[in-house]
Amino acid sequence: MTESDQKIAKAVVDRRSFFRAGGGVAMAAAAAVLPTQEAEATESQAERTKARYSETDHVKTFYRVNRY
Amino acid sequence: MPLDGIIDEIDVLRGSEYALLAVLMGAAPSADLLSRVAGLRGDATALGMAHLELADAARSAEENAVSREYFNLFIGVGRGEFLPYGSWYQTGFLHERPLARVREDLDALGVERDGPSKEPEDHIAILCEVMAGMAQGQFEADLDAQARFFERHIEPWAARFFADLELCAAATFYKSVARVGRTFIELEAEAFKLPR
Numbered sequence: 025m026t027e028s029d030q031k032i033a034k035a036v037v038d039r040r041s042f043f044r045a046g047g048g049v050a051m052a053a054a055a056a057v058l059p060t061q062e063a064e065a066t067e068s069q070a071e072r073t074k075a076r077y078s079e080t081d082h083v084k085t086f087y088r089v090n091r092y
Numbered sequence: 093m094p095l096d097g098i099i100d101e102i103d104v105l106r107g108s109e110y111a112l113l114a115v116l117m118g119a120a121p122s123a124d125l126l127s128r129v130a131g132l133r134g135d136a137t138a139l140g141m142a143h144l145e146l147a148d149a150a151r152s153a154e155e156n157a158v159s160r161e162y163f164n165l166f167i168g169v170g171r172g173e174f175l176p177y178g179s180w181y182q183t184g185f186l187h188e189r190p191l192a193r194v195r196e197d198l199d200a201l202g203v204e205r206d207g208p209s210k211e212p213e214d215h216i217a218i219l220c221e222v223m224a225g226m227a228q229g230q231f232e233a234d235l236d237a238q239a240r241f242f243e244r245h246i247e248p249w250a251a252r253f254f255a256d257l258e259l260c261a262a263a264t265f266y267k268s269v270a271r272v273g274r275t276f277i278e279l280e281a282e283a284f285k286l287p288r
Contacts, residue, residue: 032288035286035287035288036100038286038287039100039102039283039286040100040102042282042283042286043102043105043106043279043283044102045137046137046138046139046279046282046283047135047137047138047139047140047275047276047279048102048105049133049134049135049137049140050109050133050134050135050137050139050140050142050143051102051105051106051108051109051139052105052108053132053133053134053140053143054105054108054109054111054112054132054143055104055105055108056131056132056133057108057112057125057128057129057131057132058108058111058112058115058128069208
């Protein structure tokens with residue numbers, strides 16, 4: 025390897041050993057928590073804007089009574 | 093990407109840690125996510141201990157209570173107790189120069205928003221998501237680019253933010269999230285200072 029490749033390799037090893045000592049095991053645990061894709065909306069756009077008004081009996085009574 | 097364009101396994105793990113922080117700070121966790129977080133393992137390192145505390149908190153947490161806690165801490169009526177934005181922490185105002193700098197760098201990375209959210213990009217969850225993407229190779233960014241992004245947009249304020257959150261009386265579940273966040277950000281800051 026060239027000298028700069030050797031320096032890079034040494035730097036990579038340094039980082040690896042730093043993280044191993046500092047929390048490599050811990051970070052592996054975090055990897056197990058998340059599935060590959062975590063992008064779910066709780067409410068879709070259609071759900072947000074759908075019509076919710078409905079003429080139930082209660083509403084019809086209200087209209088009827090309002091005419092008195 | 094590091095040596096030979098191969099993603100180092102450590103970087104994949106770093107990405108997972110960032111992704112975990114992003115998903116917890118971006119929205120209140122579902123019951124399913126809480127049960128998965130409750131399975132977090134740890135070891136005797138600072139980060140491992142923080143994980144164990146978070147797992148414990150997740151085990152005793154209830155979805156609705158955590159949802160209310162998230163609302164009170166970060167959304168609120170008017171504003172939450174905390175504004176997890178780089179601009180706020182660095183200037184005292186929202187939508188400031190720090191946000192402009194983040195947008196600049198996201199443009200340069202070719203990263204753009206996917207979805208209807210209008211959240212300013214200097215939100216801690218978005219910054220963590222970007223770091224995760226860079227670490228795991230979804231965005232083209234070698235270690236130097238990752239270090240620059242971290243030093244420019246996260247290092248000046250994120251550890252302080254997490255430390256503040258950790259001390260907040262109103263935070264119970266998120267106290268543990270903050271401990272993981274602070275510990276990991278401090279670890280990253282030190283790691284990026286290693287000679288490259």
